[in-house]
Amino acid sequence: MSDVKERTLVLIKPDAIQRGLMGEIISRFEKKGLKLVGCKMMELEEALLREHYAHIADKPFFGGLAKFMQSTPVVAMCWEGLEVVNAVRLLCGITKAREAEAGSIRGDLAMSVACNVVHASDSIENAEAEVSRFFKEDDLHSYDKSEYMHVYAEDERG
Ligand code: IDP
Numbered sequence: 001m002s003d004v005k006e007r008t009l010v011l012i013k014p015d016a017i018q019r020g021l022m023g024e025i026i027s028r029f030e031k032k033g034l035k036l037v038g039c040k041m042m043e044l045e046e047a048l049l050r051e052h053y054a055h056i057a058d059k060p061f062f063g064g065l066a067k068f069m070q071s072t073p074v075v076a077m078c079w080e081g082l083e084v085v086n087a088v089r090l091l092c093g094i095t096k097a098r099e100a101e102a103g104s105i106r107g108d109l110a111m112s113v114a115c116n117v118v119h120a121s122d123s124i125e126n127a128e129a130e131v132s133r134f135f136k137e138d139d140l141h142s143y144d145k146s147e148y149m150h151v152y153a154e155d156e157r158g
């Protein structure tokens, strides 16, 4: 049975907040047919940021990245769908935005490596950890999306 309830974490980063790209970014995920099950604006505290970016905490650019990520609140979102972790990574494009594929969010909307408008979980395992790092289970919602009958074929809906 296919899992339309796979979840992933997306953050809208401070450069996108400053540049008025929130709506555009959310719209890309909506138009794709994904279901938004959690959404909040929040400031990233030091401890959360260190945990979230543990894999790059020893890089020389980490200090600058942390300052950037704390320069405004971010929008944290949990999106749900079939193989959504992979689908969202493809929608976002590669880290170095100026080389990201045209059509992707980073490819269309950004030029920088650090200021690349979005974060997206990079594996199912990390997505589960990141969703529970940013959201309490109570803040995640379960509802039927009527468009699913058009977004997925019957055997894909599980
Ligand atoms: P990802 O966001 O595409 O998954 P990661 O390698 O996990 O990329 O890095 C996390 C974030 O750290 C990137 O999105 C970017 O904002 C920043 N970053 C990564 N590499 C560099 C770098 O070489 N210089 C500056 N910032 C970087």
Ligand code: MG
Residues within 6 Å of the ligand: 120, 122
């Ligand atoms: Mg990453």
